[in-house]
Amino acid sequence: MALTAVKGFNDILPEESGRWQHIEQTARRVFELNGFGEIRVPVLEKTELFSRSIGDGTDIVEKEMYTFTDKGENNVTLRPEGTAGVMRAFIEHKLYALDPVSKLYYMGPMFRYERPQKGRYRQFHQIGAEITGVNDPLADAQLLNMLTAFFREIGLDEPTLQINSLGCPECRPAYRSTLRSFLEARIDQLCDDCKRRFVSNPLRTLDCKAQGCIEATAGAPSVLDHLCSGCDSHFSSVRRYLDLSGTPYSINARMVRGLDYYTRTTFEMVTGLLGSQSAVAAGGRYDGLISQLGGPSIPGIGFAMGLERIALLLGAKEFSSQPDLFIATMGAGERDVAFCLMDGLLKSGVRVEMDYEGKSLKSQMRRADKLNARYSVVIGENEVASGRAAFKRMADGLQIDAALTVDAIAPLVRKTV
RNA sequence: GUGGCUAUGGUGAAGCGGUUAACACAUACGACUGUGACUCGUACAUACGAGGGUUCAAAUCCCUCUAGCCACCCCA
Known part of the structure; x- marks a missing residue:
């Protein structure tokens, strides 16, 4: 093969793009219903934006970024996630000055x-949403309800919502050292990875899949028991609002996030159908991020969902549309008439296909069938002379006589639902 | 970054050292004399991921590389 796409970069072919559009359109509809407006930001940002927001020690920043120096000697990076760029734009354009609450x-x-x-x-592709300017747990709950609504609308009931609280800079350090002393006593039972995590990120040992680690951490202290009073009441309010709106969820005190900026509420939509890629959507609150990036001290919360993963879950569901009419012609003499007819119908919103290259009638009919056209019509000398033709309903073969005019054809073949 | 598996046409695949690379689907054209889905016929890999080697002879054995998939780490 001469030239191929770069490893890990994929083409979305027409066969699949219908499904993608369905996902995107559903997200737009649900998000806009909730008062969110779209923001479009660049895919390339200064590297510093990501190292400062996501965290220097995270895997994303340490080994997963597409970073390079451009021709002007700027150190730039293709965005590994969306929130950082959106918040940069939020601060740069002082959107907080327009409205104390922004939903993007x-x-x-x-x-x-x-x-x-x-x-x-x-x-890969993400669709994300962010609310800034609201401390109240109401914002957390609305965001989670919106996420749940999206999955309901898209027709997936499989992914389930898990929530947790990671505390804040007040209470997390204390919990972390409590956990560390718990682990210290059992460090021999931990796998090699977790011995490393014990130093770098002890919370991570809690969601290790190794059997030894699961046993060793079975009685580990829970974050939720070590929240400060502010975080504790925030979390219980989030739960109360979710209960009030009947949103199903479960609490997973072992859920950890890969980005440093999360505080308090964190959550994931989890599926069992994608192997180890169980998270279909994930997010959380990031109360310190905006000020960390040089903006005012404004809280935020948001999530991102993975389009590829949702598309995978949607599976083989069919989203392609079918032509209303296929026009077949007998000979070159009728093709002018057919072309004008097609043009007129297209202008009035009827989806029409015709044969472009003067193939045999047999081929044309086969093509009409293959394209799954709802109606077909054959135009020959007789039809041109009489100005009428038989429109064949492909599903059952019924033929209906009608005049060869846009006004007569459009209502006949157009899908009436 | 680590480990495992796999690489034959547009697709799914047979082939396990010996003349024309099976079969199916898809595609194109045709047969049933102006009408699809059934049936039938014809066409369709100078070629077996790339490069090297062994051999009289390789898609079939060996080596290297590359790619894809799956898993780990981590993550949407």
């Missing part, structure tokens, strides 16, 4: 240099 959504490609596997690619 975005969609587009993200880039991470990882080894591709099922549901994980180097260029």
